[in-house]
Amino acid sequence: MSQPSLDPSRLADKYVEEVRLALATANQTPRVVGLIASDDQPSLAYAGVTKRKFTDIGIEYDLRQVERLKLESEIHRANEDPDVDGIFIYFPVFGNQQDDYLRNQVDYKKDIEAGSHFWVRKLYANDRWVDDDLNKKALLPCTPLAILKLLTELGVYNTDAARPIEGKTVTIFNRSEVIGRPLAVMMSNDGGLVYSFDVHGALAFRKAEPSEINITREEALAESDIVITGVPDTRFQKVSASEIKTGAVCVNFASIPNFEDDINTQASIYLPRVGPMTVAMCMRNTLRLYENFHHDKPS
Amino acid sequence: MSQPSLDPSRLADKYVEEVRLALATANQTPRVVGLIASDDQPSLAYAGVTKRKFTDIGIEYDLRQVERLKLESEIHRANEDPDVDGIFIYFPVFGNQQDDYLRNQVDYKKDIEAGSHFWVRKLYANDRWVDDDLNKKALLPCTPLAILKLLTELGVYNTDAARPIEGKTVTIFNRSEVIGRPLAVMMSNDGGLVYSFDVHGALAFRKAEPSEINITREEALAESDIVITGVPDTRFQKVSASEIKTGAVCVNFASIPNFEDDINTQASIYLPRVGPMTVAMCMRNTLRLYENFHHDKPS
Numbered sequence: 001m002s003q004p005s006l007d008p009s010r011l012a013d014k015y016v017e018e019v020r021l022a023l024a025t026a027n028q029t030p031r032v033v034g035l036i037a038s039d040d041q042p043s044l045a046y047a048g049v050t051k052r053k054f055t056d057i058g059i060e061y062d063l064r065q066v067e068r069l070k071l072e073s074e075i076h077r078a079n080e081d082p083d084v085d086g087i088f089i090y091f092p093v094f095g096n097q098q099d100d101y102l103r104n105q106v107d108y109k110k111d112i113e114a115g116s117h118f119w120v121r122k123l124y125a126n127d128r129w130v131d132d133d134l135n136k137k138a139l140l141p142c143t144p145l146a147i148l149k150l151l152t153e154l155g156v157y158n159t160d161a162a163r164p165i166e167g168k169t170v171t172i173f174n175r176s177e178v179i180g181r182p183l184a185v186m187m188s189n190d191g192g193l194v195y196s197f198d199v200h201g202a203l204a205f206r207k208a209e210p211s212e213i214n215i216t217r218e219e220a221l222a223e224s225d226i227v228i229t230g231v232p233d234t235r236f237q238k239v240s241a242s243e244i245k246t247g248a249v250c251v252n253f254a255s256i257p258n259f260e261d262d263i264n265t266q267a268s269i270y271l272p273r274v275g276p277m278t279v280a281m282c283m284r285n286t287l288r289l290y291e292n293f294h295h296d297k298p299s
Numbered sequence: 300m301s302q303p304s305l306d307p308s309r310l311a312d313k314y315v316e317e318v319r320l321a322l323a324t325a326n327q328t329p330r331v332v333g334l335i336a337s338d339d340q341p342s343l344a345y346a347g348v349t350k351r352k353f354t355d356i357g358i359e360y361d362l363r364q365v366e367r368l369k370l371e372s373e374i375h376r377a378n379e380d381p382d383v384d385g386i387f388i389y390f391p392v393f394g395n396q397q398d399d400y401l402r403n404q405v406d407y408k409k410d411i412e413a414g415s416h417f418w419v420r421k422l423y424a425n426d427r428w429v430d431d432d433l434n435k436k437a438l439l440p441c442t443p444l445a446i447l448k449l450l451t452e453l454g455v456y457n458t459d460a461a462r463p464i465e466g467k468t469v470t471i472f473n474r475s476e477v478i479g480r481p482l483a484v485m486m487s488n489d490g491g492l493v494y495s496f497d498v499h500g501a502l503a504f505r506k507a508e509p510s511e512i513n514i515t516r517e518e519a520l521a522e523s524d525i526v527i528t529g530v531p532d533t534r535f536q537k538v539s540a541s542e543i544k545t546g547a548v549c550v551n552f553a554s555i556p557n558f559e560d561d562i563n564t565q566a567s568i569y570l571p572r573v574g575p576m577t578v579a580m581c582m583r584n585t586l587r588l589y590e591n592f593h594h595d596k597p598s
């Protein structure tokens with residue numbers, strides 16, 4: 001049994017079309033500023049691709065290449081500019097704590113990645129609204145949301161059930177505040193038992209609640225129906241076919257492969273990247289922010 | 300020439316006394332909650348010492364030992380409790396990004412460490428007030444402030460000058476958002492040329508502005524009048540006497556020694572730790588927060 005690797009672009013098309021239609025129907029043109037602090041050609045090429053994707057569906061996308069030491073003032077400038085409805089930053093910039101600081105300088109009303117503490121805190125508190133009248137829906141961080149939508153498209157999520165992955169066990173390698181921890185909370189809220197690993201060890205999540213656990217990587221993988229990796233470090237020991245359950249669903253969201261090439265011999269599904277769905281979720285968040293906060297502004 | 304290592308406790312006494320006097324004179328008793336998520340005996344002993352220090356000068360100190368997975372909800376409980384005027388968290392807790400998230404869950408009006416983005420952003424923006432009437436002074440993060448006060452007590456800062464370290468060169472190993480970057484901004488604002496190193500390389504800071512620079516550790520150290528280290532990693536190559544200028548001032552704020560034992564043969568001053576002054580600055584911040592936000596509350 002060897003499955004082909006799946007293309008997330010095709011799976012994202014439906015969501016991209018939904019946003020395009022909503023924007024076209026309402027005759028709205030949100031404006032996003034994309035900030036890239038890099039001279040690296042592949043990074044600039046990637047930024048160009050996202051610009052085209054946003055532009056194609058009717059979102060004005062102002063891509064600005066800036067020096068990294070000017071990025072903070074550029075974020076504040078975009079925050080204060082009433083003509084800007086959304087801000088997208090190409091990370092990593094400094095690759096250290098300063099990136100978290102920068103992420104949190106984005107006005108939450110313009111944070112289309114929903115990676116700032118304001119939105120993540122809402123998720124942890126299970127607070128789904130941004131206003132007291134319950135008219136304005138909260139945003140979800142775009143990469144965790146993208147992974148859930150991919151699993152839905154692949155039929156791994158049973159959308160007819162109250163808890164779509166009830167009884168399933170999940171292992172996630174990454175417990176960052178922007179992706180890994182929100183994802184563990186969301187998937188455990190959806191019924192999964194989630195083992196969340198980082199370099200310091202494992203936590204278990206059940207019904208959105210973390211608990212301490214003593215479990216090895218080997219034990220967690222042997223139990224897991226779904227394995228999700230996001231470790232941008234070549235020292236990470238790649239997950240191999242011999243470690244996973246036959247038929248497991250495998251998803252990698254790191255910028256480098258975290259699974260061995262043989263993973264398709266055991267996995268029922270292997271998704272080597274999620275990027276295109278993340279971009280689709282950013283577009284969806286752009287629409288939501290525009291409707292929540294910006295569409296009544298004077299023109 | 301061999302200088303003794305200096306005791307920061309003695310240098311902190313003056314500041315501790317100032318806070319004690321201000322509290323006694325005004326007959327005020329702020330209340331601080333200290334949250335420790337550790338079973339480690341040395342950590343608990345240290346927490347006991349801080350409790351005693353706060354209590355000694357007239358600040359009620361409620362030390363609470365909590366599970367790390369309960370820390371977030373304990374922070375929110377203390378935020379919402381009108382009887383709590385200040386919150387102190389014993390870091391590290393998780394040792395990863397989650398610690399930054401937790402640090403930023405503390406209400407800025409109760410953040411006596413002033414390590415949340417609210418206060419650090421004020422520092423970077425050179426915004427010294429928290430109200431439009433300029434009555435309420437902003438807080439400064441307590442460890443960088445402690446280092447500046449230590450250098451003042453030691454006569455390294457010329458307090459008669461407009462820029463107290465004009466013409467001096469500084470090397471700092473640590474560019475965290477809580478200590479290293481704020482410290483580089485503050486010391487460059489005070490007239491120093493600051494080389495700031497982290498694992499990704501160096502930046503130069505002049506008059507609170509960072510710039511890119513190509514400089515090796517060896518070059519920076521050979522030029523520096525002041526060397527400050529804060530690398531809690533045993534893989535860091537300790538700074539040795541042969542690397543520094545004769546007469547340089549050396550300060551270590553890491554939990555482990557970042558200087559070789561021979562440093563006193565070249566340094567004019569060696570301060571192996573800053574902790575007691577940090578505690579003094581937290582007390583000072585407690586008083587300021589109490590005056591700014593809490594002393595008018597109904598009793």
